[in-house]
Amino acid sequence: MLVVAPTLSAGLALDDVLMRVRLVGADTPWGDPAWWELYTFARPELNAELRDAGLHPWWSDLGVKMRFFRPLSAATHVLDYTLWPDRPGLHHGHSVLWYLLCVLAVRGVLRLASGVADEEVRERRANLGALIFAISAPHVTTVAWLAARNTLIAFVLGCGVIALHIHGRRQERGRGWWLAGAVVLTAIGLLASEAALGALAYVGAWQLCADEGPLRRRLAALVPYAGVVAVWRALYVRAGFGAANTGIYHDPSTDLPDFLRAVATNLPALFSCRWALVPVDGWVFAPSALHAAAAALGALLCLGLAAFAWPLLAGDRRARAWALGSTLALLPFAATMPMDRLVLFAGLGAAAVLVEVGTGLGDAGWVAETPARRRVGAALVVVHLIFAGPFGLLRALTLGPGMAMMRSGYAQAPRDEAVPEQTFVYVLGTFHRVHYTTLMRAAGGEAGVPRRAVVLSSMFQGATMYRVDADTLEVAPEGGFMAVDMDRIHRRDAAGLAVGDRVRLPELEIEILERTDDGRPSRAAFHFDRPLEDPSLRWLIVAPEAAGPLPFGAETQAFELPAIGATVVVEGVGP
Structure with missing residues (x-):
């Protein structure tokens, strides 16, 4: 909590201001939209007026659409503006509390999913994973930007989905009720943010790598989740929500090749941010020529870490599940331009894998097989457990001047x-x-x-x-x-x-x-x-x-x- 405490004074920036305009009822070309339209940034029927007023650039496409249905997250901002409309510090305090719930949720999931029999050891490992997650520097911007609270809420609900699913799969009796709860919570999470899809990355990875039984039966457990996503997506599109004609959102359902091109560039950048704590918030300001170079470096980092961790992943099915889930959790976020705030979901699996790396350094396990692997493991622990906290605090302390540019x-x-x-x-x-x-x-x-x-x-x-x-x-x-x-x-x-x-x-x-x-x-x-x-x-x-x-x-x-x-x-x- 100390790492993100400086975000209380971050003030309003970018989309936070648009939310304020709508919730205080200011007279703008946006009109008086319904409260659940809080995450609408462009609509074809309004774009000409918005462009003429200078709220969109002159080169904008009048058919651009950026309209997202996140009623649960929108409701939390309505609450803020009902209780303390002119106290942004309290709005930030609200987001900080959601981050506290995120950290506690990570601790609970790691404790539940652990394969360690000893209760005390399981507690220590869960605490270590929660600490690694809590002090991760990229999470600071997710907490500091009020408009990004939807990701925090979706993450808390997503951890609930993962916990219910894992617990349900272990039960002989009443399994259906636990799994039904996970499916229902998935639907609720999607009402908070599309980011809730990140939780299904872990559910899928668990079924592929960690669950027991024939592969066909393991994959069959994913069908209810796929059904929820299909129904949600159909209703979402039918109601006019989604993105179109924008250069920063790449929808795989309307243009798969474009999405794959975006993933090829954006995924390595997000991977670097997640595992090497490389800030990528400046990506949107960099010329396109630099994106390819950054993506290539990120891909090399990905391959290097995969080679380093292969003995662990080959011998531990839970570690495989966490590593695969962390990587798959980045895919939905690779559909837009890389930003630090997009790696929150991947942080759950990264924390779990880093716990294995950290504890492996102290015994004669996989990480001690070669001096080189031991040095890499030690470097990861130093970066994510010793360096991450001060770096995250530094990020938080400099957010004010950084956001002040806009x-x-x-x-x-x-x-x-x-x-x-x-x-x-x-x-x-x-x-x-x-x-x-x-x-x-x-x-x-x-x-x-x-x-x-x-x-x-x-x-x-x-x-x-x-x-x-x-x-x-x-x-x-x-x-x-x-x-x-x-x-x-x-x-x-x-x-x-x-x-x-x-x-x-x-x-x-x-x-x-x-x-x-x-x-x-x-x-x-x-x-x-x-x-x-x-x-x-x-x-x-x-x-x-x-x-x-x-x-x-x-x-x-x-x-x-x-x-x-x-x-x-x-x-x-x-x-």
């Missing part, structure tokens, strides 16, 4: 009397930083809310600006538009805008002039309906922070327009 636009953007009648034009920015500024001010009932906002190009790349005439500015970002994952959230087909295409927004029209080799727009002209110097247009830029401790430090500044016929090169925000 939140600082709220304080830095102009808020004088002219703002309500102005359009904020960011020559470099990011829709997260810009539109959450608008939403935070709207949620607070402030007057400093601009009429609308528009981001011309991403703040994560520098750009060349050419002033064509009195009302036109051409922009050519380094590497083209939509070069990083963060900028492809609202468009899956980055090559969907052709040369000559025009995008009409209030007060301006964007014309695509050139494209990159892979089909993304590389130069665009922004034709405004009035001279660029018109006082109704407020020109801004998100520039590198002059003197800040973070490599991605940024600050909102006034932008000086170039003279007609002049060119100016602006610097992006990056390390």
Whole structure:
């Protein structure tokens, strides 16, 4: 609990702000959605209005959909805003309590699933596994981001599913009742989050590796779970939930090849985060060219650890179940861009395997077969039991400044009397930083809310600006538009805008002039309906922070327009 305690002061960031806007009833293009729509981020019927207001980028696909049905998790946020709407520290305390339940659930599952007969030894091993899980650094962001609470809730319920299943499979009498309870709890978990599918990874791995009896009978036990998932998915899609036309969610049911490509890149990154504690939250800001290199390194790490652990996995069916379950638990999360918060479910199996590694170091078991294997085992224990705690605490203590990059636009953007009648034009920015500024001010009932906002190009790349005439500015970002994952959230087909295409927004029209080799727009002209110097247009830029401790430090500044016929090169925000 000490490791995640600093998250109490993390404040609101990103989707937390959108939740606040909806639950306090602020006037925005989102309207007044039902409380169970709390995890809706794009809907085709609203997208045009959201884009026109600057809440989606100008290059967004109007058919994009990011709509997730998580009523149980949404209800916990409704409770927060009913009891203490203006006390985000208490909202974070609520999430911290869910993390405490996660740790206790891990302890209970590891104790139940242990094959050790000695009660005292079983208790010690379960405590060790719970400790390894509790201090794992990647979990800090899951706790700190209020919008990620759905994963914590699904994990607690998922551990219940695993425990009921394992206990039920061991019973001679009343087995059906225990297994029925596990199936029902699976359905409840899916109402908290799609992340509950991670629990079924362990159920499947247990049946394949650890359960007894003929393989056909072991696999038959998975049929009720498959039935629940099939019914849930059918109802989910029929009700209009799911993701489509977005660059960060890859749905295997609608495009399996695309999902497999995402898994090939994202799974090794998540594996590195889980086993080597390598932070991957910066993945969304990195150019695509770096993703392949990171994935290759992650794959090498995966193969190396598999070779190291093979004697244990070959000789211990429970260890095989935990290792397989931990790996399979990453698959649902590989459908989106890698982030630290996505490895929580995999942490259960990782903790169980690390307990085996740690206890194996003290006896003449598998880990002592060679000096090299013993050194690797010792390194894993040091990383996950000695280094992880301080590293996790450091992550928690630095979350505030890190999350402030997206939140600082709220304080830095102009808020004088002219703002309500102005359009904020960011020559470099990011829709997260810009539109959450608008939403935070709207949620607070402030007057400093601009009429609308528009981001011309991403703040994560520098750009060349050419002033064509009195009302036109051409922009050519380094590497083209939509070069990083963060900028492809609202468009899956980055090559969907052709040369000559025009995008009409209030007060301006964007014309695509050139494209990159892979089909993304590389130069665009922004034709405004009035001279660029018109006082109704407020020109801004998100520039590198002059003197800040973070490599991605940024600050909102006034932008000086170039003279007609002049060119100016602006610097992006990056390390």
